[in-house]
Amino acid sequence: MACSIHTRKGVGCPITPIAQLMPALWKGLMVTVELVVFSAALAFVLSFIAGFGRLSRIWLIRLITGIYVEVFRGSSLVVQLFWMYFVLPLFGLKLSALLMGVLGLGLNFAAYGAEVVRTSIQAVPRGQTEAAIALNLSRWQRMWRIIVPQAIRMMIPPFGNLLIQLVKSTSIVSLITVADLTFQGMVLRSVTMQTAEIFSLLLVLYFIITYPLVLAMRWLERRVSVGRV
Numbered sequence: 001m002a003c004s005i006h007t008r009k010g011v012g013c014p015i016t017p018i019a020q021l022m023p024a025l026w027k028g029l030m031v032t033v034e035l036v037v038f039s040a041a042l043a044f045v046l047s048f049i050a051g052f053g054r055l056s057r058i059w060l061i062r063l064i065t066g067i068y069v070e071v072f073r074g075s076s077l078v079v080q081l082f083w084m085y086f087v088l089p090l091f092g093l094k095l096s097a098l099l100m101g102v103l104g105l106g107l108n109f110a111a112y113g114a115e116v117v118r119t120s121i122q123a124v125p126r127g128q129t130e131a132a133i134a135l136n137l138s139r140w141q142r143m144w145r146i147i148v149p150q151a152i153r154m155m156i157p158p159f160g161n162l163l164i165q166l167v168k169s170t171s172i173v174s175l176i177t178v179a180d181l182t183f184q185g186m187v188l189r190s191v192t193m194q195t196a197e198i199f200s201l202l203l204v205l206y207f208i209i210t211y212p213l214v215l216a217m218r219w220l221e222r223r224v225s226v227g228r229v
Helices: 005-009 018-053 059-073 077-091 097-123 126-134 139-176 181-192 195-225
Strands: none
Touching: 018 059, 018 097, 018 139, 018 181, 018 195, 059 097, 077 097, 077 139, 097 139, 126 139, 139 181, 139 195, 181 195
16 A cells, blocks of 8 residues: 555655665666667667658658658657557557557657758768769769768767667656656655655666766767777
8 A cells, every 4th residue: 555645754654675666666777778779779770761861852752751850850759659659549550558659759869860860961071972973983882982971970979969868758658658767666656655765766777877878979979080180
């Protein structure tokens, strides 16, 4: 039985040791890591598809990818998750809450990633393309041998920022009943009423996930910067 606020302040509700809170939080942490891995992979792939789509010579592809990017960047992630979770089943598409969370996060962050891809490719100096043309390289060879390798260097910092933001945004999926770290923390709080202890643990656990990613992205930035003029 959950402790009420009144009994929590008195003597009727003993404090639960942190060691007893950790199993549930650890379970939620594993779900959060799973969300990050799969949604980040989906976002990465879709970022390049949509980014190149926005640069396509075919107007219909530019139109479709443009609408996708503007809709997902211009509306709330929370509303997008709610729409996928509650509306899509009305059209016969029934997925688990976890898959809906991965899909929602992946689509949302891919829209931002698509703009990173597009602007990075466009930022490669025009002289690089002209030099590739002079070497008689095909359009495919120019893109993947000359332009993309240089553009990737510019993509890494913003992609790193998006990845960190994605990790922190996974807490939103608790609103559609995904039993992630935040969801488990809220359940424990409602049972034990130990607000300070539980939310402090959540802060620490999210930092433990995020900080190694920050260090990894800094290392990657230094690696790709070696030899640059």
